[in-house]
Amino acid sequence: MNAPAPIGLLAELTHRCPLRCPYCSNPLELDRRSAELDTETWQRVLSEAAALGVLHVHLSGGEPTARADVVAITAHCARVGLYSNLITSGVGGALAKLDALAEAGLDHVQLSIQSADAANGERIGGLVNAQAQKMAFAERVTALGLPLTLNAVIHRGNIDEVERIIDLAVRLGAKRLEVAHTQYYGWAYANRAALMPAKADVDRSIRTVEAARKALEGQLVIDLVVPDYYAAYPKACAGGWGRRLMNVTPSGRVLPCHAAETIPGLAFWSVRERSLAEIWVSSPAFAAFRGTDWMPEPCRSCDRKERDWGGCRCQALALTGDAAATDPACSLSPHHARIGALAAAEAGAGEAPPYVYRTIGGADAKERTEAGVAAAALP
Amino acid sequence: MSDALSLSDVPRLPRGVRLRFDEVRSAHVLLAPERAFDLDAVAAEVLSLVDGSRSVGDIIDALAAKYAEDRAVIEGDVVAMLSDLAKKRVLDR
Numbered sequence: 001m002n003a004p005a006p007i008g009l010l011a012e013l014t015h016r017c018p019l020r021c022p023y024c025s026n027p028l029e030l031d032r033r034s035a036e037l038d039t040e041t042w043q044r045v046l047s048e049a050a051a052l053g054v055l056h057v058h059l060s061g062g063e064p065t066a067r068a069d070v071v072a073i074t075a076h077c078a079r080v081g082l083y084s085n086l087i088t089s090g091v092g093g094a095l096a097k098l099d100a101l102a103e104a105g106l107d108h109v110q111l112s113i114q115s116a117d118a119a120n121g122e123r124i125g126g127l128v129n130a131q132a133q134k135m136a137f138a139e140r141v142t143a144l145g146l147p148l149t150l151n152a153v154i155h156r157g158n159i160d161e162v163e164r165i166i167d168l169a170v171r172l173g174a175k176r177l178e179v180a181h182t183q184y185y186g187w188a189y190a191n192r193a194a195l196m197p198a199k200a201d202v203d204r205s206i207r208t209v210e211a212a213r214k215a216l217e218g219q220l221v222i223d224l225v226v227p228d229y230y231a232a233y234p235k236a237c238a239g240g241w242g243r244r245l246m247n248v249t250p251s252g253r254v255l256p257c258h259a260a261e262t263i264p265g266l267a268f269w270s271v272r273e274r275s276l277a278e279i280w281v282s283s284p285a286f287a288a289f290r291g292t293d294w295m296p297e298p299c300r301s302c303d304r305k306e307r308d309w310g311g312c313r314c315q316a317l318a319l320t321g322d323a324a325a326t327d328p329a330c331s332l333s334p335h336h337a338r339i340g341a342l343a344a345a346e347a348g349a350g351e352a353p354p355y356v357y358r359t360i361g362g363a364d365a366k367e368r369t370e371a372g373v374a375a376a377a378l379p
Numbered sequence: 380m381s382d383a384l385s386l387s388d389v390p391r392l393p394r395g396v397r398l399r400f401d402e403v404r405s406a407h408v409l410l411a412p413e414r415a416f417d418l419d420a421v422a423a424e425v426l427s428l429v430d431g432s433r434s435v436g437d438i439i440d441a442l443a444a445k446y447a448e449d450r451a452v453i454e455g456d457v458v459a460m461l462s463d464l465a466k467k468r469v470l471d472r
Contacts, residue, residue, distance in 0.1 A: 005403050005404065007415060051403075052403070053401070053403035053404065055399075055401065055408065055410055055415050056410065056413075056415065081399065083397065083410040085412065085413070107394075107395050107397070107410075107412075108395045108412040108413075110412075110413075145394050146394060146395065147393065147394060147395035147396075147412050149412055149413065175412070175468045176412055176413065176468065217466060218465060218466050218468070219468075220468075221467060221468050223413070
């Protein structure tokens with residue numbers, strides 16, 4: 001199967017982060033600082049990415065500004081012509097590095113917010129005084145003339161705030177807002193019962209976004225990520241496996257998507273040993289689900305197979321036990337009705353269970369997390 | 380704010396939006412936050428004239444002087460394209 005050139009690279013510079021969001025997209029097993037790639041290796045990887053055809057680099061984490069060399073890495077993106085996007089929490093050392101990042105040629109900032117409300121945001125993110133830091137950070141982004149996107153992950157704990165989050169984005173001078181319903185992998189999967197919103201609330205949030213898009217046309221672009229469990233068709237995860245995106249982990253493993261390591265039996269090559277181009281073209285992990293040849297029914301004969309590429313492999317594994325199955329988010333999957341019923345049952349439980357906050361290497365947390373996963377597993 | 384651009388508007392690409400030639404795909408591309416617009420040769424030429432000093436009218440004049448196409452047709456295409464990009468927040472006026 002021929003591989004078209006990738007357009008985007010998610011560079012997870014570190015898993016360290018001051019926030020502890022219970023829906024973090026990082027894996028449950030977080031890389032430690034001692035395992036992180038050094039500056040020179042990241043710069044080599046970025047040069048290779050540009051040569052391979054990557055256009056956008058998303059400097060992410062964890063919190064990317066937790067790396068002392070984030071400015072040097074950003075400057076290297078500018079040097080090799082890559083469009084750099086900083087995906088940040090805006091807390092900790094982020095503000096202190098922002099001017100230098102702008103000076104180094106940073107193109108765009110995506111700032112996460114957990115809530116429109118400080119107390120609720122700090123409960124969700126697990127960090128006191130986070131909201132004031134985020135507001136100060138956002139103000140400095142626009143003062144520097146950098147384009148600002150706000151990203152709000154939506155779940156049971158903030159789904160009533162969508163209108164206020166839109167107002168906040170306007171007030172902060174953002175050009176874009178991502179209203180991103182939680183995707184249930186990693187920490188979010190472990191916390192699913194605490195995060196899953198009710199269908200009626202989801203529908204209302206979508207109507208709110210649609211009305212705001214009209215009212216704010218030309219002022220604020222709103223991108224909406226709808227929740228899989230209530231969807232009729234799956235999303236084209238990462239634009240299709242091994243088609244558009246690559247993800248480099250803090251320690252250098254190269255993945256087709258950030259959750260791919262949950263799939264057993266896939267060997268992920270590392271930039272420590274191989275070039276990005278070799279990994280993109282020849283890595284067995286990228287080849288495993290690239291294209292359509294791997295597909296079972298009902299995907300194989302479906303006329304949508306090159307639109308959604310079978311949906312998400314990690315979700316198929318988590319919900320059916322088979323990474324090669326049709327994503328159960330699809331109404332054509334035999335598991336679809338069960339998934340919807342599961343979501344409704346979790347959302348309908350009177351009181352949401354407490355969050356299992358994200359943490360690096362805590363044995364206690366890991367134990368609880370695995371218990372959470374077991375409790376969430378399907379019958 | 381989302382009205383079509385007029386001939387006297389002076390469009391410019393804001394910070395965070397860049398016109399680039401993509402050597403791997405041999406095509407021009409407009410890079411913007413979280414998205415990339417594939418550009419054909421005509422669209423790339425229009426955007427290469429967007430420099431923060433030329434008005435929409437100036438851009439149309441430059442294209443009309445170069446191509447045999449009817450000016451009204453050029454005007455319609457240029458205004459529609461630039462207005463669409465403004466609506467998507469990747470072009471300022």
